[in-house]
Amino acid sequence: MYTFIDKKLLLSGLIVFGLFHGLIAQDFRAHAPEPGPAKPIEIASPDQFALDNGMKVILVENHKIPVVNFQLFINRDPLVEGEFAGFSTMAGDLLATGTTSRTKAEIDAAIDFIGASMTTSSTGAFGSTLTKHADAFLDVYSDVILNPVFPEEEFEKLKTQTLSGLAAAKAEPESIANNVVSKVNYGPEHPYGEVQTEETTKAITLQKCKDYYQDYFKPNLAFLVIVGDANHDQAMAWAEKYFGTWKPGPVPRTVVSPVPLPEETAVRFADKSGAVQSVIQVTQPVDLKPGDKDVIAVRLMNNILGYGGFSGRLFQDLREDKGYTYGAYSSLNSDPYVALFNAETSVRNEVTDSSVEAILYEINKIREEPVSDKELQLTKNITSGQFARAMERPQTIATFALNIARYGLPEDYYQTYLQRMEAVTVADIQRVARKYLQPDHLNIVVVGNKDEVVDKLKAFGPLYYYDNNGDPVQINATDISDVTPESVIKGYLQAIGGESKVGQIKNVKAEMVAKTPMGEISMEVMHKDNMKSVMKISAQGMVVQEQRFDGEKAMISQMGNKELIDDPAMVNRFKENAAYFEDLKFLQDGYHIEIKGVENVDGIPAYRLVVTSPAGSISTYFYALESKLKIRQVQSADGNTTNIDYKDYEDHDGILVPKIMSISGSTPVPMSFELSSIEFNPELEDAWFSVDN
């Protein structure tokens, strides 16, 4: 009995204990564990000194790994580069392409041999090396900073590469958006509003680059930031040895005017035909200088709105709640001249307007409603976490020291940063939101598929159009109620020589030549019976591409690799383009033509006609109001847009033909073809159009 009870008691005890234990197990999982006591974040003070020539040196010691990094920074005013936009960038890139004692190949070989890395820019140079190779590194590093020679040949090479780079950027909607954002927020006269284009790049001379270097690369503007495995004596010795002979001198200053708020909230749209996503950047210039008493509250406010993690309201709303996008963020960092607020996202076409609406909603909300204590605390934690993690990188300490020196911040600015952040209140957040975010003065920049997204954007304000470089495209409000698409095309045919005369042309043979940075390219086209065509492109005397259409079958050959086209849609496109004067066909059955208004094309008002072929392919044409001539053609296929501009029409046998044909968009750089000969109704042999040989 006793034993039994005992056992039973024991048993029930075990059960209870087991249950209890289970409950504890459940319990510790049910809630997030409490944090331990917070550890202080220590911010080391860097070592700072100056050379007699005025160069300032900042040293942050860190001996974890035997690597030392050098950053030379030229603390100059921002520049207005105007019609030569890009010359300072080119000058910076050229630093490491030749010195008084080394060729580019020798510089590259010396840096690579020791496993080091080095990059140069318009405001200095960065490099990283193993400590044991530091002297070998500094020998080359100081040489490119002090003795560059700017070789002509390297300049030409760099120009070509820059043009290729600009061409590649044209395909990227983000870079188009950035161009529009810069131009509309700062204006083209402001240093921040400049956009480097093909045109400004071509205008840059080597002398501009040399002058830039002579003007600004002076030790009295320079900081040498040394981070890593080095001590004071070593840093001092390196600075003296490699930069001690650098001569100081006067430097030009720039007066930067303040930037006004935009007068109205407007939609600034750049067309990217065929795009599957819209890039949205809701932007505004903001006056917020480093060290301003509001900087920390603004950082918290921006983190609440658009922190770059999961917690930002924009991310939560547009991605987690609505699934519109892969990400949505905002930024607003102080700047000594003018800061920029930017709320950005990329979204699928259908939700472009809803996404703009959601962003505007969040901007208004943070102005109108106080944030909760909890949300503010969360954001303070996020911000101090950012701070703590940044301390892992010794570069952070150096950046702090550099900011204090550049912007005249108090010496303890970063030591007391977190303390001041803790003091920010809910009321402060609302106050800075109202002060710095102005919903009636926003530039809503959208880059996307015009035909699919633009109509619904008109609800947000007046709509302005921009090109890839961020320059305005005029769309006129001319009355076109009594103009029909047919009358526009007939007007054009009349202007070039009359419908009947054009109608008699069956065969055409034309040759064109384009000058490019890489040499001459020639294009030969032939059309027979308005139903067969050949196009040949040659470079350096070699045919690089040829297309033929024999009226039924088409082929394309690249560098001699011939491919027969079997896709019926493509064959059809050849068929549609088989006549030289294709406009005649637009009046035929099966074609659908629509006038989409009047727009300025390079300053000339023109009708925008959208032509849909019987097979469904769509092209856009611009016919000038005054001259009636066709001045632009835009073709989009699979997300790629080709622009063809026609200029300088001249008379050939009573028919006006454009002397200049400029193609851009589908070619790496815009190519301007000049007509060298054209024949109407010449004898053309069928064999030339054959796809079988």
Add this chain to the structure above:
Amino acid sequence: MKRFIRFSLLFVLGACSAGVTFAQTIPFEEYDLPNGLHVILHEDHSTPIVAVSVMYHVGSKNENPERTGFAHFFEHLLFEGSDNIGRGEYAKYVESAGGVLNANTSNDRTYYYEVLPSNQLALGLWLESERMMHAKVEEEGIETQREVVKEERRQRIDNQPYGTFLQEIMAHAFTVHPYRWPVIGSMEHLNAAKEDDYVQFYRSFYVPNNAVLSIAGDFDLEETKSLIGKYFAPIQPSEKPVYRPNITEPPLKGPVIDTIYDNIQLPAVIQGYRIPAQGTPDFYAVSMLAQLLSQGQSSRFYKALVDEQQKAVFAGSIPLPLEDPGIVIAYGIANLNVSTGDLSSAMDEEIKKVQENLISEDEFQKLRNQVEKDFISSNTTMAQIAESLANYYLYFGDSNLINTQIDQYLAVTRQDIQRVAQRYFTPANRVEMIYLPKSVKP
């Protein structure tokens, strides 16, 4: 989550190279829990932060060919919450604690991590153990993340110039091995999948016996071990062994050539040569060969193709560090008016030089110096160290490679570099993708 997955760049990961004189020592301790979870701990008190990470040995190669994209999809889905974490709360816990979190997926493994203030270590362990023990795999989260993944695909692949190159080259280089499908997978497969498919995938792969818990930073060793026991020991291992495909890809009977029309301005040549798996002696030799071709401005490709001949605006070579035999990529983006044929021949010419002439002692020494600098610089942050330790253990069963992998590079000779150039960089072993602008598509 901005930088959520980076599968297209993942091959850079294992490419950390080797050193020469500096004896690097990153100390660590490691052990297994009874449920099979491997634990690696690296203690460093210099900054009050800690990186907590779990690497699962599941990537796109473990997927059912009819259900591709699951591993990457789970990278998203496993942020949706758990039995004890509400939907959308996962990230909030981390960010309210002042931390960051992210994840990435490759063909071979999936990696989740948090970097937290060090007084929040327990939070990181709780979050990761919840994810492993009973994550929410439910319709609502699946629906939302499906949309997000589709946007990700549009943004990172479809709307990106040359964004499809990796999936194209793998699709052409492999016919039977699961490397033939892309990590992001098929949107149709994700749409077609049922809730139960997802649940089964979770139970098969996201288990302690298929994972490495790697922690680096400011913590107390004994206290941490006890916390790990508390949070992870109760998690059950899977009953069935984890599926690991054992599929041998037959040799490529190349050359394979294809043309891709993309939203690009400049044509490109992208070549892939089939090579042995990472960790093999030949892989190290191929890595150094790739370095010879493309690291620094004095590298062969850069100097010849970009600088001197100006046939390319960019050119380079990268071996993909894959668990099964993979590929090394050589690529060039053509300069204006340079045909892809011309560029391709110029690339071949550079490779031919390596095949025919032994590289000089000087150039070889340069490669070794670069290897040393890269190896020393590759593990400086707590996040890097946690990930490297996990990688080395998961792939090679040897966490100490974080200190010694450099020796494998140093074992490579000049003759090895020439030999692998001759052996693998052959026409029959190559796939070539020609990228042309859509505008020239007739």
